[in-house]
Every structure is written in C-alpha cells, then in structure tokens.
Amino acid sequence: MEWETVIGLEVHVQLSTNTKIFSGASTRFGAAPNTQACGIDLGMPGTLPVFNENALRKAVSFGLAIDANIGQHSAFDRKNYFYPDLPKGYQITQMDHPIVGKGQVEIMMDDGTTKLVGVTRAHLEEDAGKSLHEDFHGMTGIDLNRAGTPLLEIVSEPDIRSAKEAVAYLKKIHSIVTYIGVSDGNMAEGSMRCDANVSIRPKGQKEFGMRCEIKNVNSFRFVERAINHEVERQIALIEDGGTVVQETRLYDAELDETRSMRSKEVANDYRYFPEPDLLPVEIDDSYIEAVRSELPELPDAKKARFQSEYGLSEYDAAVLASTQDMAYFFEAVASKSQEPKLSANWVMVELAAVLNKSNTPISESPVSAENLGQLIVRITDNTISSKMAKAVFEGMVEDGSDPDTIIEKKGLKQVSDTSAIEAMIDEVIANNPGQVEQYRGGKDKLFGFFVGQVMKASKGQANPGVVNDLLKKKL
Amino acid sequence: MSLDRSEVENIAMLARLKIDEQDVPRYVDALSSILDLVDEMQAIDTSGVTPLANPLDSVQRLRADNVTEDNQREHFQSIAPATDAGLYLVPKVIE
Structure with a gap:
C-alpha cells in the first residue's frame, strides 16, 4: 500500500x-x-x-x-x-x-x-x-x-x-x-x-x-x-x-x-x-x-527583489535571502563588483564551500565582501581568468589579504599583451611543424592543441580570448 | 450534575491532594452541589453576551523590558529544604 x-x-x-x-x-x-x-x-x-x-x-x-x-x-x-x-x-x-x-x-x-x-x-x-x-x-x-x-x-x-x-x-x-x-x-x-x-x-x-x-x-x-x-x-x-x-x-x-x-x-x-x-x-x-513600520524587508520580499533587481534565479534568490547575514554579504559583493550573477555564484559556490568546511558563519567569513567583490572586478576587467581567480581566492582565504596583493605576490596577472602572446604563439608554431601541417591540411580539431600549448607556455596566464584570436590569424 | 467517587479521586490526584477515604462521600456531595449551581446558571440565555476573561473592568498594564530583579539566590535558597551547587534539589524525577 x-x-x-x-x-x-x-x-x-x-x-x-x-x-x-x-x-x-x-x-x-x-x-x-x-x-x-x-x-x-x-x-x-x-x-x-x-x-x-x-x-x-x-x-x-x-x-x-x-x-x-x-x-x-x-x-x-x-x-x-x-x-x-x-x-x-x-x-x-x-x-x-x-x-x-x-x-x-x-x-x-x-x-x-x-x-x-x-x-x-x-x-x-x-x-x-x-x-x-x-x-x-x-x-x-x-x-x-x-x-x-x-x-x-x-x-x-x-x-x-x-x-x-x-x-x-x-x-x-x-x-x-x-x-x-x-x-x-x-x-x-x-x-x-x-x-x-x-x-x-x-x-x-x-x-x-x-x-x-x-x-x-x-x-x-x-x-x-x-x-x-x-x-x-x-x-x-x-x-x-x-x-x-x-x-x-x-x-x-x-x-x-x-x-x-x-x-x-x-x-x-x-x-x-x-x-x-x-x-x-x-x-x-x-x-x-x-510594529509594522519597524519590520525590516522580509525574506520573501527580499527574494523577489533579488530576482527582479539582480536577475537571479528563484532558487539562488531564495538561498541568498534566507538569512540577513547572507543577504547583506551578497549585496555588498554585488555592489562592489557590479556583477550580481557572478557575485551570487561566488558566494553560493566557492565561499559557501569554504565556510561549510570550517563550519564558519558568513558573518565571520575569512574573505570580506569588499575583497570578494574586488576579485570579481579583476575577473571582469580581464586582469585574471576565472581559473586563476580560484587560485587567488584560495590565497585570500589563507591570509585574508585583498586580491590585488595576492595577484601581485603570486605573479598571477593574466597576460593580454598581444606582443608577448604573439611571441609565444610563434614559438609554439615553430616547435610543432607536424601539427601545423596537419591543421592547415584541414584537421580543425588540432586548434585546441595549439591553445593548450600556448596556455602552457604562458603558465596559464595568457588571456584565452586573446590567444584564440591571435592563433586564428597566425595559423 | 453529580460526580461519582472515581471522578473526585481523579481530581484529587491531579491536584496532588491526599484525601481521607472516609471524607470522599462528603467531597462528592459538596462538589456536586457546586456543579448543580453551574447547571442552574447554564440555563440562562447568554447569547449576545461577550465572554468575560476577567471581572475587573480594566486592561493589562505593560512593563518596560528592563532588568529590575538582581540575584537573590542565597536569600531564596536559605528556605529551601535541599540545595547543591546552586541547584534546588528535589526527589528524583525520571521521565
């Protein structure tokens, strides 16, 4: 039954x-x-x-x-x-x-x-x-x-x-x-x-x-x-x-x-x-x-506002609006970064993982909202790639310092300078004549191989968008 | 309406009152006569009368949320039969 x-x-x-x-x-x-x-x-x-x-x-x-x-x-x-x-x-x-x-x-x-x-x-x-x-x-x-x-x-x-x-x-x-x-x-x-x-x-x-x-x-x-x-x-x-x-x-x-x-x-x-x-x-x-006039914005109202004002999904909005501390933190990150969706992701995925692991409330987060917002700014202004951002974030969790200090210290700056990337591409082309021939002969799949080689040569710091554009021209 | 013996014994048990066996008939009579009076009152038509929560024609005064009572544990515990480590001791209760 x-x-x-x-x-x-x-x-x-x-x-x-x-x-x-x-x-x-x-x-x-x-x-x-x-x-x-x-x-x-x-x-x-x-x-x-x-x-x-x-x-x-x-x-x-x-x-x-x-x-x-x-x-x-x-x-x-x-x-x-x-x-x-x-x-x-x-x-x-x-x-x-x-x-x-x-x-x-x-x-x-x-x-x-x-x-x-x-x-x-x-x-x-x-x-x-x-x-x-x-x-x-x-x-x-x-x-x-x-x-x-x-x-x-x-x-x-x-x-x-x-x-x-x-x-x-x-x-x-x-x-x-x-x-x-x-x-x-x-x-x-x-x-x-x-x-x-x-x-x-x-x-x-x-x-x-x-x-x-x-x-x-x-x-x-x-x-x-x-x-x-x-x-x-x-x-x-x-x-x-x-x-x-x-x-x-x-x-x-x-x-x-x-x-x-x-x-x-x-x-x-x-x-x-x-x-x-x-x-x-x-x-x-x-x-x-x-008493009514003293009520703060309630979770449901905040959730609705997060959806309309920031374009978040209902689920994300509900999670972020579930506590005052979480909502406050998210809004501070979004206000600094001007990227609400990216901010929501970072708070709900990367930061939440760190907080859960150490059982720390968000009000005592090792990474401040200001610094997390700044990290997102560095992603959107192409200083670092999303992948590098994770390494920077780890550094921020470790000692609480701001992202720019860590980018500087770890030498993680993304390279968008075309002449530097061009030099690396030239080197990759010169070192792999066989693959170049095959690619030019129509084996398109090899494009990914070249991207990988250039990224490797740059120690992951080359701006992938710039690499793509330049590779297409050069090959 | 009249109560029987077992109801009176149950009421006494709920109130933790020890009553003598020979007094039970007297309590049965006395409590039943009170309920008879209630029966008489219930015959009155009270539709349209707002139930009264308190006979005083007044409303509850409210107190500001300020601490006004300080620690007087020693004073209170001086009359307690048994205390230990600041606790009042009572016969063992295990649920």
Whole structure:
C-alpha cells in the first residue's frame, strides 16, 4: 500500500527579550544556576506577574511577518500540571484568545518548488526551568533561570507531507524570526524547539490517521531523522496488522529512534482556566501599525527583489535571502563588483564551500565582501581568468589579504599583451611543424592543441580570448 | 450534575491532594452541589453576551523590558529544604 505522511509542527521560539515575560529577571543565557530566578519566577506566594511589553511587541511582529490576524483582545490562561521545574504548578499560556491567529508561510524545497503551509495560531507562554538528572545524592537538581522566559508557540496546520517539508518549514520559521529579530534562533541553546505531530494514511484517504507527538527534536537534522523513523515505525506497525495509539514519543538522537514516554497523568487533563492574575491584553490599531513600520524587508520580499533587481534565479534568490547575514554579504559583493550573477555564484559556490568546511558563519567569513567583490572586478576587467581567480581566492582565504596583493605576490596577472602572446604563439608554431601541417591540411580539431600549448607556455596566464584570436590569424 | 467517587479521586490526584477515604462521600456531595449551581446558571440565555476573561473592568498594564530583579539566590535558597551547587534539589524525577 502507498502511504501518505501528515505532519503538523509546534515550534517554540524563545523571544529575545532582556527580561522574563512576567518578571524583571534577566534572560541572559549561561548564567550560574538560579541567579536569574526571582520571586515571581519561583512562584513565591504574594507575587504577581506583570506582562513584558517587548514580548508582546515581538509576538505581534511575528504575526505581521506571516500575514496573520493579530488578536487585538487576547488573554492568558493557566495550564495546570505538576513538575518540579514548574514551581507554580501551572504554566501561564494562551488557550482561547491567542495573540496571533491564522497566517501562512511559503516554504521552498531543494528542487525549487514552493508550497504554502498554514499557521493555525501562535501564542505567548512562559518557559519552564531545567531539570538536571545527574546524580545529586540520588536527587534531581532544578535550575529555574529559564523559568518565565517568553516563548512564542507557533502551531502549524497539518499541511506538511514529508520530513523534508518539515525541515523546510522549520528553516523558514527560523529565517523569519531571526530576520525580524524576535529571536536569536540559536538551536544549540534551545532558542528554537520543535514537537512534531506525525500520522500516516493510505494515499487518497481524506481522514487523518491516529497521530503521535514526537518531542525533543531540536535541530534541523534531527527533525528529518526523527520524523522518518516515526513514519517507518507507524507503517511497519499498521502493515503488521497493528494500530497506532495516540501518545507522546521522545526522540533519542543517540539511538536514532523514538520511544514511548510514560504518560505523566491522565492525558491532556490540564484543566485550563482564565489566568486571574492577569488582565486581558488590548492592542489598538496604532500599536500594530507602529510594529509594522519597524519590520525590516522580509525574506520573501527580499527574494523577489533579488530576482527582479539582480536577475537571479528563484532558487539562488531564495538561498541568498534566507538569512540577513547572507543577504547583506551578497549585496555588498554585488555592489562592489557590479556583477550580481557572478557575485551570487561566488558566494553560493566557492565561499559557501569554504565556510561549510570550517563550519564558519558568513558573518565571520575569512574573505570580506569588499575583497570578494574586488576579485570579481579583476575577473571582469580581464586582469585574471576565472581559473586563476580560484587560485587567488584560495590565497585570500589563507591570509585574508585583498586580491590585488595576492595577484601581485603570486605573479598571477593574466597576460593580454598581444606582443608577448604573439611571441609565444610563434614559438609554439615553430616547435610543432607536424601539427601545423596537419591543421592547415584541414584537421580543425588540432586548434585546441595549439591553445593548450600556448596556455602552457604562458603558465596559464595568457588571456584565452586573446590567444584564440591571435592563433586564428597566425595559423 | 453529580460526580461519582472515581471522578473526585481523579481530581484529587491531579491536584496532588491526599484525601481521607472516609471524607470522599462528603467531597462528592459538596462538589456536586457546586456543579448543580453551574447547571442552574447554564440555563440562562447568554447569547449576545461577550465572554468575560476577567471581572475587573480594566486592561493589562505593560512593563518596560528592563532588568529590575538582581540575584537573590542565597536569600531564596536559605528556605529551601535541599540545595547543591546552586541547584534546588528535589526527589528524583525520571521521565
């Protein structure tokens, strides 16, 4: 039987505020345990939450970026459950009146095809603390620094049909939140975490199959692997005559498998009710417009501009517009070189290869945009050939110097001086009388041989165009 | 609407409340009578009434995003039953 995969993602994005969503404690990453957990974060009796305006602003900003309805009357609710890293015994979240309503994002696959994925909603909530299960005299250690950190939970429609689409969606959300500066998007530090709801159904069936929620998939790579494993597990289960039970499964990156989590209490019995310690949040039109006016050019708009302004392909434009840093770098190279397509190639092929190899972000590129632009100028003004440019580029990567210095140092200048090339051609003709005779006798293929000989004589520095022209005349 | 014994026990479990066996019938009666009152209220036609998220006729005040709370870990941990290396210690929880 042919199966179709149905995936919905819940992405938790940590908002990059200075302080917690409901307290004035710092959210700085990496502080000593419990030094950034104040009375409110600890759930001390008598404390009351006060909503952080910057968390609201960032949530609205995201809503506008995905073209969503902004909840102008939103409210907070309590989600009740017991766990030691949740000192109050409840999480403040939004159930019935989220800050962001229906929206959508466009994702692009590796083959350049695009697809719209619906966003059901995005709501604000507080993060929990961290439990450390290493041996503390047989006890569990609790660090509440993270407790109360503002999260935006972005819930997608079940529109995603493969693990690859899930990755593309996640990358798009990552791109948007980092573009508009609502999150640092640092997945290693947990700034973006993802739960995946996965089910399968026979191809063509309308009803959804029973779904499992996979928790703990916190990198682009793990998302793809975890979903693929879960899909294989469900298919094998059903084809063996079994049924999928709705449950929460945990992805174990080390074993590369998902396994059932012991259910905490009666599933989903969180007994939500309106949060009595917080009043409804009212947002007026002028607030929304003020936030809108602060939005930078978004990835999709930038992609469209790269296509129209620079004549790039949709795929190239999408790759270059995927992060602010990449887009900024590319535009700096293109502006220096005045050759956008060549600039796109150099950034996406040669530079990307170097950066990938050393796992360096483009913002810390060993070759500056100014220097890469200058290298392209030297190709277009015929100082060097494209082939020589690669050697110059290697030199630039090595010591970060500018292309002209390296061209000078390595003596890589392209020779376009006709008298010098003529002299080399004369020598080649004189040294190969047999081939000259055959060529003149009609063996046209030998032309390439002469070009090769002249290039060799010039140590690759002769301008191939000039060599071609002069050879034709001389032979 | 009335609750039965197992529902009351489940609610107590969710709330992590330990209740005495002999008190359960009393809780069943008391909680059921509250739900009876809710039933009575539900008979009222509320179509056209905007749901109320909070009884106060006011909206949420917002706080500027400035750090106002400094580190008071020692102060807070002085009343904790067990701590180590800055962490609060609790009975082992393994998911």
